[in-house]
Amino acid sequence: xxxxxxxxxxxxxxxxxxxxxxxxxxxxxxxxxxxxxxxxxxxxxxxxxxxxxxxxxxxxxxxxxxxxxxxxxxxxxxxxxxxxxxxxxxxxxxxxxxxxxxxxxxxxxxxxxxxxxxxxxxxxxxxx
Numbered sequence: 613x614x615x616x617x618x619x620x621x622x623x624x625x626x627x628x629x630x631x632x633x634x635x636x637x638x639x640x641x642x643x644x645x646x647x648x649x650x651x652x653x654x655x656x657x658x659x660x661x662x663x664x665x666x667x668x669x670x671x672x673x674x675x676x677x678x679x680x681x682x683x684x685x686x687x688x689x690x691x692x693x694x695x696x697x698x699x700x701x702x703x704x705x706x707x708x709x710x711x712x713x714x715x716x717x718x719x720x721x722x723x724x725x726x727x728x729x730x731x732x733x734x735x736x737x738x739x740x
Contacts, residue, residue: 613639613640613677613678614639614640614641614642614675614676614677614678615634615639615640615641615642615643615676615677615678615679615680616641616642616643616672616673616675616676616678616679616680616695616699617630617631617634617641617643617646617679617680617682618643618673618679618680618681618682618692618695618696618699619681619682619692620682620685620689620691620692621645621650621689621691623682623685624645624646626685627643627646627682628646628647630682630729631643631646633729633733637733642672642675642676643672644668644672645665645669666691669691669695670695670698673695673698673699673702673704674698674702676699676704677704677705678704678705678706678707679695679696679699679704679705679706679707680707680708680709680732681695681696681706681707681708681709681719681722682709682710682729683708683709683710683711683712683713683719684709684710684711684728684729685710686713693716696718696719697718700718700721705723705724706721706722706723706724707722707723707724707725707726707732708722708724708725708726709725709726709727709728709729709731709732710727710728711727
């Protein structure tokens, strides 16, 4: 299964470890942000850089079968919520890991919810 992991960029190192476990289970993880340094090319404006990154992320989500939204360590940034909203619109399998923030009513629409990544890794993926 092709999986996109949605999380705050500050969680890159932690999510990268989960990516490796997903690969060991036979999945392809298409979240290239997990390997990217947070550095924009010289001469490129912040606005253009962020637009390019957002478009790339949406293309990766569109190519995925499943989006895993990590909300274990809440952050005030909202990019991951836009990503999961896009995934809902594209009818992707949505998995939420962690306790959703209060009043996140749309996360109740997720296909599967796990309290922790360890719970997710015990999941029988053949059910999907």
